[in-house]
Amino acid sequence: MRIAVLASIAHRTPPRAYGPWEQVASTLTEGLVARGHDVTLFATADSLTSATLRAVAPTGYEEDPAVDAKVYEALHIASLYEDAERFDVISNQFDFLPLVFSRLVRTPVVTTIHGFSSERILPVYRAYDDVCHYVAISDADRRPDLTYAATIHHGLDLERFAPGSGHPGHLVFLGRIHPQKGPREAIDVALRAGVPLVIAGTVQDEAYFREVVEPLVDGVRVSYVGPVGPAERERLLGGARALLHLIDFDEPFGLAVVEALAVGTPVIAHRRGSMPEIVRHGVTGFLVAGPEEALAAVHAVGGLDRGACRADVVDRFSAARMVGQYEELFARVARRPA
Known part of the structure; x- marks a missing residue:
C-alpha cells in the first residue's frame, strides 16, 4: 500500500526531546515500512526515517x-x-488544518486526533466529519458529536526502553511545564513525602515556571533538568520510584505515562481523561483524587511489581499492536486494495 504520513513540523521527526505527535508519526512510519508498505513521510528536512x-x-x-x-x-x-x-491513503498526524483540503482529493484521509487544543477548533472537525476518518487516541477523548473509525492507543518501540531498577528512587515529573500538567502539585506531594523530585520537560508557560515552579527548585529536594532526549528520559524514568502525573485537565493519552511503565516505573495519576485506560489501579500505579491520596500512593508504590508495569505495556502498548491497527484501518478505507 502507498501511504503518506503527514507529521507535525513543530519538531523533528522523531523528536530530539519533546514532541509526542512527532514521536507517534515516527513510530507509525517505521512500523509500516518494516511491514513492506511504500511510505512517504512529510516532515522537517532534518527528520530521520527509513521511508x-x-x-x-x-x-x-x-x-x-x-x-x-x-x-x-x-x-x-x-x-x-x-x-x-x-x-492510497493519507495518515494525518498533523492536526485539524489538513481537513479543509480533504474534499479536494480522492485519496482518503485518516486523521489521528491527538487531543483538542481548544473548543474553537471543533467546527472544523464537525465540517469534515462525513468525509474524513477520525481516530481517537483514547476512548475518553471521543466527542459524542463526531464519528470515529477507531480508537487506537499509542504504542512504543519497546527496544528503546530497558527495564529500570527504581534506584536511586526519586520521583519524576515528565511533561510540559504548564499548570494543566500539575508540576506544582507534584512538587507539593514530593516535599511532603520527603522524596526528591526531578522535573523534566519543556517550559510552555514561562510566567508559571518563573513564579510558581522555579522558586521551589533547589537542586536537592526539587531539581529541574530541562527537556530530555530518549537516553536521559530512559535513565530518569528507570531510576524513579514513581512518575507523578497529577494533571488538571482530561489528558487525551499521556505518552510519558506509558514510557514510565515501559521501564517498570509505576505511575501516580489523577483519575482524569485517559488515565483509567492506561494505569491499572493497584497494579501498575494508583489513580488518585487529590494530594492526600497522592501522598499515600507515594508511600504505597514500593509494594507494586515493576515487572507487571513493563508486562502491561508489552501486552497493550507496543508499536507492533499500534501499527497493526492502523494497517487494518488503512486497508479498510483505501480506495485501492493493499
Whole structure:
C-alpha cells in the first residue's frame, strides 16, 4: 500500500526531546515500512526515517525562530495534497488544518486526533466529519458529536526502553511545564513525602515556571533538568520510584505515562481523561483524587511489581499492536486494495 504520513513540523521527526505527535508519526512510519508498505513521510528536512522523506521546512519551528510556523505549515500541507493522487491513503498526524483540503482529493484521509487544543477548533472537525476518518487516541477523548473509525492507543518501540531498577528512587515529573500538567502539585506531594523530585520537560508557560515552579527548585529536594532526549528520559524514568502525573485537565493519552511503565516505573495519576485506560489501579500505579491520596500512593508504590508495569505495556502498548491497527484501518478505507 502507498501511504503518506503527514507529521507535525513543530519538531523533528522523531523528536530530539519533546514532541509526542512527532514521536507517534515516527513510530507509525517505521512500523509500516518494516511491514513492506511504500511510505512517504512529510516532515522537517532534518527528520530521520527509513521511508521516503518529503520536506519543505528545514527544521521545526519550535526549534528555529527563523522558521515561520504559519508559512511553513501551509507549504508543508500543500506539498502533500498537491501529490495526493500518488497515495492510497493519507495518515494525518498533523492536526485539524489538513481537513479543509480533504474534499479536494480522492485519496482518503485518516486523521489521528491527538487531543483538542481548544473548543474553537471543533467546527472544523464537525465540517469534515462525513468525509474524513477520525481516530481517537483514547476512548475518553471521543466527542459524542463526531464519528470515529477507531480508537487506537499509542504504542512504543519497546527496544528503546530497558527495564529500570527504581534506584536511586526519586520521583519524576515528565511533561510540559504548564499548570494543566500539575508540576506544582507534584512538587507539593514530593516535599511532603520527603522524596526528591526531578522535573523534566519543556517550559510552555514561562510566567508559571518563573513564579510558581522555579522558586521551589533547589537542586536537592526539587531539581529541574530541562527537556530530555530518549537516553536521559530512559535513565530518569528507570531510576524513579514513581512518575507523578497529577494533571488538571482530561489528558487525551499521556505518552510519558506509558514510557514510565515501559521501564517498570509505576505511575501516580489523577483519575482524569485517559488515565483509567492506561494505569491499572493497584497494579501498575494508583489513580488518585487529590494530594492526600497522592501522598499515600507515594508511600504505597514500593509494594507494586515493576515487572507487571513493563508486562502491561508489552501486552497493550507496543508499536507492533499500534501499527497493526492502523494497517487494518488503512486497508479498510483505501480506495485501492493493499
